[in-house]
Amino acid sequence: AQSVAQPEDQVNVAEGNPLTVKCTYSVSGNPYxxxxxxxxxxxxxxxxxxxxxxxxxxxxYGFEAEFNKSQTSFHLKKPSALVSDSALYFCAVRAxxxxxxxxxxxxxxxxxxxxx
Amino acid sequence: GAVVxxxxxxxxxxxxTSVKIECRSLDFQATTMxxxxxxxxxxxxxxxxxxxxxxxxxxxxxxxxxxxxNHASLTLSTLTVTSAHxxxxxxxxxxxxxxxxxxxxxEQFFGPGTRLTVL
Numbered sequence: 001a002q003s004v005a006q007p008e009d010q011v012n013v014a015e016g017n018p019l020t021v022k023c024t025y026s027v028s029g030n031p032y033x034x035x036x037x038x039x040x041x042x043x044x045x046x047x048x049x050x051x052x053x054x055x056x057x058x059x060x061y062g063f064e065a066e067f068n069k070s071q072t073s074f075h076l077k078k079p080s081a082l083v084s085d086s087a088l089y090f091c092a093v094r095a096x097x098x099x100x101x102x103x104x105x106x107x108x109x110x111x112x113x114x115x116x
Numbered sequence: 117g118a119v120v121x122x123x124x125x126x127x128x129x130x131x132x133t134s135v136k137i138e139c140r141s142l143d144f145q146a147t148t149m150x151x152x153x154x155x156x157x158x159x160x161x162x163x164x165x166x167x168x169x170x171x172x173x174x175x176x177x178x179x180x181x182x183x184x185x186n187h188a189s190l191t192l193s194t195l196t197v198t199s200a201h202x203x204x205x206x207x208x209x210x211x212x213x214x215x216x217x218x219x220x221x222x223e224q225f226f227g228p229g230t231r232l233t234v235l
Binding site: 032034036041042043044045046049051090094101103104106107108109 | 122159160162165173207224225228229
């Protein structure tokens with residue numbers, strides 16, 4: 001089955017420290033991978049994507065993610081966390097289904113808490 | 117660019133009534149729109165895929181007669197929750213893909229969500 005796993009419900013990090021939010025995936029064919037962020041009572045905001053090319057993808061607000069095919073991972077990273085980065089982060093993969101139909105499958109989400 | 121709006125942002129209704137939620141792509145055309153449901157502290161669950169001018173494709177377990185979807189134009193899709201009950205209370209989020217813009221292939225743009233509370 002095609003799926004996305006975010007093994008951590010919550011990640012706590014001190015402001016100024018590097019942060020990592022983990023994501024692993026299982027998908028048929030080449031993976032199209034995405035990270036989104038959600039602030040309270042808001043929709044999802046796109047951070048970055050991997051479709052093809054360089055394994056290190058840079059996105060919005062200083063975030064980046066590294067695609068690792070052998071480990072089927074797409075961890076989100078930021079060198080120096082800000083308190084304003086505190087939010088809910090979702091990893092997603094585009095799953096290709098029969099008949100050319102495709103859809104985004106989301107992970108359960110990881111709450112990032114950055115402490116001053 | 118690539119803004120998706122939803123209206124209303126929140127709604128409270130009585131049990132048994134119907135509620136319509138609108139999703140609009142403001143600056144692009146969207147052949148395909150998606151409706152998600154999110155329970156507190158949980159992930160997004162795809163309810164249905166809405167295609168302009170044709171019937172929506174519902175995910176397994178989603179009642180098509182209860183959650184009516186209409187995608188009448190390239191910029192508007194609506195979700196109507198019919199005969200709403202308290203268990204339908206949730207955060208509903210729509211999403212759209214830009215049909216024509218080759219600069220943002222594979223991306224989905226999300227609306228701000230609609231919080232439905234059924235009393």
